[in-house]
Amino acid sequence: MDIEDHVMAEIGRAQELAVAGERDRARGAFEKLWEQVEEAGDPLHVVTLAHFAADVQDDPARELEWDLRALDAVPALTDARAQRHHPSLRVAGFLPSLHLNAAAAYAKLGNAAAAAEHLDRAQLHCRHLADDDYGRMIRDAITRLRGEIPTPGEGRGAHTC
Template identity: 65%
Template sequence: MDPVMTQIAQAQELASSGDRAGARSAFEKVWEEISVAPDALHVVSLAHYMADVQDDPAQELCWDLRALDAADSLTDARAQEHHASLQVAGFYPSLHLNLAADYRKLGRDTEAVEHLTKAEASVGTLADDGYGRMIRGAIERLRAELIRDH
């Protein structure tokens, strides 16, 4: 078991239970530990979840950009060390969706559309399961919102 991924999961449990400040603090502690010798899997995981507990949309964007950058350097082999079913391609729909939502919050709709288009283009990598349907539904809702407002 990867102790860093365990710490990230524990911090995410705090976020899921509504303790955003506690989660943010726990993620910051892990970030301090891993930033010395970053591992792409750790960075993409932590940054992806850390973005969700930010109160400032600009900070949320910074963390989501960090997650995308880390995914670009992550290999399937490294991801599969954590869980045999993971493929890096499956990370991109959610990563691009999050960036699209961030840019939307910041009023940067051109960039939001760019990332939403990338999310749509990569969504075929997801299974037709609860997670895949959730991401597809969120993409459709954000696309409808962007169309409605323009």
């Protein structure tokens, strides 16, 4: 476990603000941390911060920017780096949630085709999720969002994980 990772600790504190409903404070904390994280370039920091920062954006376009930053950083992230933070982490396990969040942002922006594409990717990576509460939550969210966006020629809700 990466006990000395002060950046992950700061990201965690900012996420605690978000969970407590203090979106503005969390957003400010994430933006301040981004200056440090972007410069250093540790992919775990980039993916984690961008993933959490997306959730506290009021503007769906800004939310999507953060979601895409997280996804763009994934290829540079290795399991070894993720596991230095926590031994259970696997990069493949991040992908369903990251693509789900991008799909949700695209749906908010009215881009059903891009939303469906990211839902397909999220669904593809569901096999990397455990059959636990988190895995079920992500699978259910994919199914729910799939039912909310129109799919050309198929109607709504045609796919599930």
